[in-house]
Amino acid sequence: MYKIDAPAQLIEQVYDAILDAICSGTLAPNEKITQEGLAEQLGVSRQPILQAFQLLKRQGFIEDAGRKGVMVTALDPTRLMQLYQVRSVLDGLAAREAAERWKRDGDERSAGEREGRALIAAGRAVSDMGDLSARIVADMNFHQFIYRSCGNPxxxxxxxxxWHHIRRAMGAILSSDVRSHIAVWDEHEAILQAIIDGRAAVADKLARQHAESAAEHLARVLTSEEYASKRKQA
Incomplete structure (x- = not known):
């Protein structure tokens, strides 16, 4: 994690730093964390840490761990599978509507194609980097671009x-060797191309399959011996 600069929106900065560490796996599931330890790491007082903890508890990212502070919650496979089931439908809808919208509006299509291809290039550029946070951000940026492009806020x-729970799931997937990072961006590119070509049904199908494939790989990660070992070590 990084040191926090001074006061403006300090609680939000502390919250973002802790959440980023949880989503990237720097703070592992079941890992115990304390106000004192994080305050020292981030270079802040305990007060913003306490307030960030309250937010993170309400959102289900941390839970009380007795007198020793709090700990990072374990990823819940059942809840995440349910979440990905909903996500697959929404991703399909977004891709379909984006394709229909771009088919009707050439200017939207041209601008969208430029932005989409730039996001694909950026994603491929970081896909083999050791910076997990950068890979998660690139993945999130692409999907949020599709959501914006569909015209339905x-x-x-x-x-x-x-989204932060999905972001955390992405961290588990991208940190494993189960799924090729290159394959993920090949799938993204296929979705984008279907949208550019105005093939709404194909874009819908590919986006759903992409989310379903991610869910399958996530399930494998969460039931793997390697993941179980990491949880015990935490």
Missing amino acids: MVGETTALH
Whole structure:
């Protein structure tokens, strides 16, 4: 984690730093954390840590661990599978609507194609890097681009309610060797191309399959011996 610069929106900065560490796996599931330890790492007082803890507890990222502070909650496979089931439907809808929208509006299509291809290039550039946070951000940026492109703000607003939990799941997937990072971006590119070509049904199908494939790989990660070992070590 990084040191926090001074006061403006300090609680939000502390919250973001802790959440980023949880989503990237720097703070592992079941790992115990204390106000004192994080205050020292982040270079802040205990007060903003306490307030950030309260937010993170309400959102289900940490839980009380007796007198020793709090600990990072374990990823719940059942809840995440349910979340990905909903996500697959929304991703399919977003891709379908984006394709239909771009088919009707050439200017939207041209601008969207430029932005989409730039995001694909950026994602491929970081796919083999050791920076897990950068890979998660690149993945998130692509999907949020599709949500924006569909023209229905309710899609983005609905996914935003659970996006940090999806982000955490992405961290578990991308930190494993189960799924090729290159294959992920090949799938992204296929979705984008279907949208550019105006093939709404194909874009819908590919986006759903992409989310379903991610869910399958996530299930494998969460039931793997390697993941179980990491949890015990935490």
